[in-house]
Amino acid sequence: MSEATQRKIDRSQMRVSDEIAIQITGMNKWYGNFHVLRDIDLTVHKGERIVVCGPSGSGKSTLIRCINRLEEHQSGKIEVDGTELTSDLKNIDKVRSEVGMVFQHFNLFPHLTILENCTLAPIWVRKVPKKEAEETAMHFLRKVKIPEQAQKYPGQLSGGQQQRVAIARSLCMKPRIMLFDEPTSALDPEMIKEVLDTMIELAEEGMTMICVTHEMGFAQAVANRVVFMDQGQVVEQNEPREFFNNPQSDRTRLFLSQILGH
């Protein structure tokens, strides 16, 4: 957990603006009869770095998957950059092309090279010319420090490298918001750092991020707010120092004692 904190973090670009990026009000979701998300209210401003944590099954993944409509919510309202998520496909596509998502299991396209993975969506969705898309892709691959792997296939890369490609792939769509769903929990310990470093760099550039993670070191170093969820509800949210040193609810305390191991 200390890994992420070893590095000096440049906070000059990390500015939270007044502009609202995501607004969730009174949102509920059910899987059949199972009430997964209950009355979620969450406002995310531009430039915020939010870490979502909570016990397994508390609905963290479901929450961020609702934000780009990989899951549908049944009541309440989700607005992303002023666009409300309804069943209108146009809105959904608009939101999805502005919101990048990184998954626990990378979900790279195994039949395409790393470069093709990164250029596919810009070319077909954004209609960027191929050459330009490739330049952008190489730019972001350099940024995640694996330009030399561009011609390989995902299966030939280590887990950490694949996850960095996944991040680059999302960035190629020039998203304004990035969602991370436990990006490091499928990785071996020695690869976690390289992925976290990449995420820290993103944060340093002022990207709006929502990140489900158990890397509390990352939360302390980068997040400006930690959201704790349990049983489908937001139980507590606070800025990291307060959250870790002075948790308000019993459930948060219990969770923290479990996850911090004492």
Place this chain on the structure above:
Amino acid sequence: MSEIHAQTVRFVRETMLPPAVPPRSEAGAVRWLRENLFSGPVNIALTILGLALLYVVLQAVVPWLMHSVWNAKSLGECREIVAQTWGPDASGACWAMIRERWPQYLFGFYPQELYWRPTLAFLLMFVALAPVLFSGLPRGLLWFSAVYPMLAFWLLWGGAVWWWVVVALGFVLAYAAFRLAVQRSSTIIAGAAALAVLVGWSLFAIDPLAALIQRVLPASIAPVSSDRFGGFLLSITIGITAIAGSLPLGILLALGRRSDMPLVKMLSVAFIEFIRGVPLITVLFVASLLLQYFLPPRTQFDIILRVIIMATIFAAAYIAEVIRGGLAALPRGQYEAADSLGMDYWQAQRLIIMPQALKISIPGIVSSFIGLFKDTTLVAFVGLNDPLKGITQVVRADMNWKGIYWEPYVFVGAIFFLICFGMSRYSMYLERRLKRDNR
């Protein structure tokens, strides 16, 4: 005490061991024989039984092949030659029949002076297939592949070239309509628009337009009617066209079956299950007899075209199921990644899902193709001259070859085997290549 001590004593290796050659095991043919054929009493018994069976078969077949006769005018003459050279009890294959009749096995009753047309179409087929089958070739060749079907049909059936040009124009228009509509609305609507253009074009435009151009600028070759088709010309025409048609149709059916839209899903399931539950011969009879009742009177609907449509539909149902298996094998994460990048359904299918699902399904798809190709012999039952039954009957009807039995089947079987074996090898090549591409 001392044992524990021995385990915990510090140890630092200072020189690294050089790598060693793996131990050479006992090798040679004798060892292989002993291990694989004579390793135990059961195995020994099976080996002896197998050898005995092999002997019985070879003892009958080898002399028959050894006594082959290639030059004769009739089956009787064949038999005489065999009796003279090998003794009265000997039997021998009479390939003289093949020697005399092979053009009929290849072309049926296609006019002899026009044999060059199907032959040319056949050769061009390889040019058209090459860029589709092998990735190393220049992509520009695909243009020829796109034009090829029209060219081939024109060569085969003859008539005015304009008819096929106008048909091709219909496809171009449909594609243009698709591109135009897809920018304004969804892919489904664009697809419907393209289909509407195609149907409208074939109902109202093709015949009059083609006739008009033909009058102004005559350009035609001798027409050949469908009843002249036969032999492998018929099998390959039906087989290749149905194969080419059944893959896209099968993909659509597989997608339909997994669709969220209840109506689409229900129709796809009903269609697939119905077709799979009915023997191909039934479907062919429908093509040859029943279709006449449903179609408006006086419509000239070519029998070969009808059979092709039915074979396509039949194969598509099987291919849909094979592809559905491939689709089911893909992790959900692939769909989610495509969605999260903002791709719409058809983009995700085309760029992400289908390339992977098809790759998984290659063995099954090729099996279906092979089955379909062999099933083309069933068109004999609707009165077409397939190579196996149709042409063989024609040959046997000749007094000279009356009573010839094995030779036609061996000959036709061998050609079918070559073609199907080729397809099977290609599928293995493709699997290997795709595996190498993204291991």
